[in-house]
Amino acid sequence: MSDPITYIQAITDAMAEEMRRDESVYCLGQDIGTYGGAFRATKGFLDEFGRSRCLDTPLSETAILGAAVGSAMMGMRPVAEMQFADFITNGFNMLVNFAAKSYYRWGAKVPMVVRLPTGGGTRGGPFHSTNPEAWFTRVPGLKVVTPATVRDAKGLMKAAIRDDNPVLYLEHKFLYRRIKDVMPAEEFEVEIGRARMVSEGDDVTLVTYGSMAYYAEKMLDQIEAEDGISIELIDLRSLLPLDEETILNSVRKTNRVVILHEDTKNGGLGGEIAARISEFAFEHLDAPIRRVASLDTPVPHAPQLEDAFMPQPEDIRAAILETATY
């Protein structure tokens, strides 16, 4: 058995293993070569793979994503790093218009991965804490994944690199070095489009992903012990395509559901999930669908403000209690 590794190490390992396996895989981004990346996800890549497969690019998000698209069309498998997910706004057109639509329009495969260091809880403020998923989960042609465990971090990265479509890989900065796990010795990948059933339960379905899956999992035992509520916890991990079947099956079983995400509420993915539940499982519901999400403001900087902005354990617990006892 090997030593446990961190979430970010899992990302690093997955990329390195894929680069060893397949010469068409390469990384590009700002400060990823000499410096090893702002979060050191590509540390050591320059030495092992050389400058041509670990490209330090100009500070140019559109150029990075455009180069990824063009090289992918020519048969490469780029893994592009945005230094922070927030900066994807500068490359929005390249993703939603070029990368996402080319296969549908004229059959061009665009096998590329865009790594997006995502999320708050790190006091990064309005421009370094964004949860960008809802900007993209409504774009046909893209895939959006977000691992909440070390194992999924590795397995989803492998699947993303091997996928023939543009995949946005949302890696939560808060989890980078906070969680560790031992990886299976054998090769594995995690299928995109399948949710992870964290724990089966009978009373309330809790649908979540990303950092909130991490928080929620830690609360399960306490809620069960103190409140006597058995929670079925679903970590979506693939936001587009969405594993609708797992969600609906669970709701049909528990008849109650809370949707939780760190992204802001208005227009967040939770709204889409709630809509599908009410569209396809309405008659199974014994309580209103409840959403727990961040406040509809930019992500604030000071700890007191950011904590108030993001869902806290007591908010989650209260929502579950209300739903369970409705």
Added chain:
Amino acid sequence: MAKKRTKKKAASRTARTKGAAKKKRPAKKAPAQKKAKKKPARKPVAKKVTKKKATTKNAKRPAKKKTAKKKGTPATDAGLAKYKPEFLLGLYRDMLRTRATDDRLEALYKQGKLVAGCYSSRGQEGCSVGSTAALKPVDVIGPMIRNLGSILRHGIPPGMVFRNYLGRATGPTKGRDGSSHFGALEHNMIGPISMLASLIPVCAGAALAFQMRGEKRVALTWIGDGGSNVGDFHEGLNFAGVMKLPLVLVLENNQYAYSTPIEYQTAAKNFACRAEGYGIPGVTVDGNDILAMYEVTKAAVDRARRGQGPTLIEAITMRMRGHAIHDDAGYVPPELFAKWEKRDPILLFKRRLKRAKLLNKKLDDQIHAEVTAEIEAATEDAIAQPLPIGGISELHEVYA
């Protein structure tokens, strides 16, 4: 075309390659037309030029081939004498194919048979065909809406264009996109999107793939005077310059972006000078002189293929229709159209071929007949193709 073609100049061709010619932009209302040139060219300008000299200022133009001195050739046109007649006639034919396709599409549009708009490249055939002629089949093109000539020259059958404009199920986008908005990787063509200049970073990415794999391939793409003001232009060219990518960008300055003239697009004295900001060569050429267009692009493509990085080529030309056929271009002064009508790239080249005795009426008629037959056949074939069926599964094919 850089016509330094007095006979004495023809004799000393190698000597003159380094002098920068003077450039002048043919038409234009913008104030500062001429480019400042820093190179002390020797006797900068070809003296007896007809009305326009194109002028390329490419500092590192490769030394020219030593040309066998064709003493015996007609004393007419040393510029043409360098090339095989079939090459020259091929350029001519491809311009005719382009115009015939444009004309046919325009007619279909006016008959209400196209699904949506019709974007004519009339007047710009020299830019597209001439630049694309500098490529090998393995090279990649990223054509814009007015590069029909590039598409046809690079080997894409005109039928694909017609089928796409007509929204046919058997077209390259199966009716999912229109006009010349399609790609065809089997023909080394990357399709554009409507957001201008996005092709520049994408084609830089194609060039990056070639560079990484050690392939001697080049990517060629185009942009307009308007589109060159989108940020992607800057990011793409800068990236290509830093990485020394085998990318060539032709900026077709056709005087108008939709209704907006170039003086409202840039305060710079021209577009080619932007190259300096990226540390790459910037060249200006008469885009209506197909041979000049070819030569300048060829030098840039060769340079790219040698690993010396990208080049920006500003081709001066004129859009002879509105932005699309629905637009009557009433904002363009009639005198400007009249002036450029005389500089029609097909007309200019045809005259030149005739003077050099490479083309006569009989051959011209024959080429026209062949082109007409080809384009008519492509049209008929496209019209006969099935329309898409609006099935749900078809619409959901978003993932590879």
